[in-house]
Amino acid sequence: MARDDSRLIKGLMQKSPRGRWFYINAIGVLVAACSACSALLLKLAMKIFHVVFFDILLDLISFSVGGFNVAYLILPVIGALIVSPILTRWAESAKGGGVGALMESFTYKRADVPARVWPLRLFGAAVTIGSGGSGGPEGPVIQAGGTVGALFGSLLHFTPNEKRILIACGASAGISAFFDAPLGGSILIMELLIPSFEFFITIPIMIAGVVGGIIGGLVIEPGFALATISYPATYSIAEYGIFILFGSIIGLLGFCWIKFFLLAQKGLDRLKLHPALLPIIGAALTGLIIMFVPGMGIEADGEAGIEHVITSGFLGVSLCLLGLLKMLATTATVGSGGSGGLLAPGLYMGCMFGGGVASLLDLLFPGNIQSIDIFFVLGMGTFFSAASQEPIGIMILIIELADNAGLILPLMTTTIVSFSLVWLLSRGQLIYTTRQEIKRMPIRTDTITMYLNTSVSGYIVRDVEPFRPEQRVSEIRESFARQSLPAVPVLQHGKAIGVITAGDLAKVAPEASPVTTVAAVMTINFPSIMSFTKIQDALDRMVELGTDWLVLLHPGDQHAYFGLFVHEQFMHKMRMADFI
Structure with missing residues (x-):
């Protein structure tokens, strides 16, 4: 019976969009619970290190110069001496605020986040903040929660976009738990990571916020008690x-x-x-x-x-x-x-x-x-x-x-x-x-929205001079160097049959160039996508294949050449763009 149930669930996940959506929600709840517990763990660790540094070490090393206690200067330095070498060696992305690094992985690295970021991020933040460093726990909580979501997504072989939902679930639960503010925490993360209010995306993140809020309300004391202020009922x-x-x-x-x-x-x-x-x-x-x-x-x-x-x-x-x-x-x-x-x-x-x-x-x-x-x-x-x-x-x-x-x-x-x-x-x-x-990887107000909703066809390289298979290598060397592209398509009757790269040309000795055809040295198996592909999917495909360029093909004919999409030129356009 258990085997039959397993087959039923597996089939549901593969064939039913509704089943897949409920599956994502269920995993999102697990991610949320783990993320909220991470927030609790960080809260506890911060208190412990605060006691160690300010209740124990401060008294031991205190001495005054000009009426000022120099121990206050020393404590954050001790914390940095502990944390910085570890993070520099093992988790560079766990340094700094954390949210930007998570958004970078979310946008440019196929939503892949190394699992080691989770414990090292919590440890680094606890020591840094506990020793007096001027920083907050929310960024580390968001990054740690997002890392949990990415880990679950990788283990369960989710698609990159499904992993992005789980990352948002983890981040939402973490911030909701820490502030005991599930609605604000959920919407803040949607606004930051997935600026969309589509039902399929919104509900898992909101559920994660509820889970985080429940755990936070039971365990974590909310900070910033602002309810003591008297607010006027009306204003002139x-x-x-x-x-x-x-x-x-x-x-x-x-x-x-x-x-x-x-x-x-x-x-x-x-x-x-x-x-x-x-x-x-x-x-x-x-x-x-x-x-x-x-x-x-x-x-x-x-x-x-x-x-x-x-x-x-x-x-x-x-x-x-x-x-x-x-x-x-x-x-x-x-x-x-x-x-x-x-x-x-x-x-x-x-x-x-x-x-x-x-x-x-x-x-x-x-x-x-x-x-x-x-x-x-x-x-x-x-x-x-x-x-x-x-x-x-x-x-x-x-x-x-x-x-x-x-x-x-x-x-x-x-x-x-x-x-x-x-x-x-x-x-x-x-x-x-x-x-x-x-780092020349811009992420601005609507970068993620644009990447998720805009076709890659509007960002092809203009004025590409494609080659023909019958051309001699000696004929194309100058053109290849002038175009400064990682690959140039080879077309026959408007169809892409291969590409020429610098590696292909390097295989041909100068004396053999006049007698060697392009068809003899071109790369036949080249990375390609349809011209209607969204930018985010194209970037994910590049990471998956380990390439920085893609050949775009017409949707009506999978071999008809449409254009060339090059990562560096696209990023240059993004850096120069005035986002709307």
Whole structure:
């Protein structure tokens, strides 16, 4: 009976789209449970390392210079000395924020993520954040959850696009569990990884968010308790004008963070130091900042600093200084390759900038602001929506954390303004993917949407000069060199019968070139796809075959030549493109 059931299930998976969809949902639940447990594990490990570093080591190594405790400088350096050599050697993608690396694998590497990233990412983040490095746990949780999804997809031989759904399920469950915000976490991941609300894609990710939220609600204490703030029930027209101005200012600050983060990474790369040294240098700079302002949330994810500012009623334009210091510390930690996320530090910056800018606006427009406290929360959502270009997910996440419907209209107003402004200024560039920009593998606001929905036919190489099989090798050498292509098609009556590569020409001695035909040396078995193939599927095919070019064929005739798709030329177009 068990064998018959197994055959029935296997047949259902192979023949029924509905069966396949339910199968993906079932595996997505397993991925979600594992990912949520990863979030719990990271939370526990962070607490343990925080105790080790700040409750034990801090007292042992404390000494003062000019009234400042130098131990605050040393602790992050010790953490970097532990983590950086390990990650540099075994999991380079586990360094930095994590989300960009996951998006890179998701987009350009056929959704393949090495399994070792999962434990090393959790370990690296726990030590880095626990020792005081300025980073958040959310990026590591998203990357670890995505790695779990990729692992399940590989073990069960899922297609690349099915693996992408599982990666999103893992990431959704992780972020939902950590924040105890299943709706915001799910939509944030869909907005980030699979910007689609198709039923087939949305439901597994939402189910994963529910699973993560259940586990998170039972086990993990949510951070950033924003429900203590009193939110007005209604707002005046004048206040909405202030919200628009506030959103513009905070949006500009978010744009500045993107550019500063990118320039800092480029500057560190120019130092030409060993990759393992950069996080240690970044940790030293972070520790130096913490030494001057201890206890204000510059260290770790900044949650303690947010709680302190909100509960103490601390106001003033000087709050912006804390936001700038956190920006510098986070750039030093994560931008140098330290293992930590950007979301929690971004919320801290937004909170401080929000309070500081609101204090200034209250001076400029006295009597028009009912409550400055709400601008702490508005700043959190507005700032990170601008920097991450995820307005919907961040809005819902903040509303879930605040647990107050009175926040909806002002947050929508400020977020729409900041997102739109930064989208125009940055051309869709994200804080998450600055490293991918440097690596010349751009991932911007709608890159994934475009790759999933756009045909490869619009990105063929123009002005290719194909060869004929009867031509002599001596006739084509100059043309091949001039075209600077990895392969040139060989056509006969409009049909692709082979390609010529540099390797093919190298096989022919110069003296034999005048008597050797193209047909004699061309490669007959060449990688090809139909011209209607989506860009994402074409990129996946390249990774699968280990090639950087594909011959496009007409859908009506599988041998009729349509064009040539070359990875490097396509990426050049993407880098130069102004995404819409």
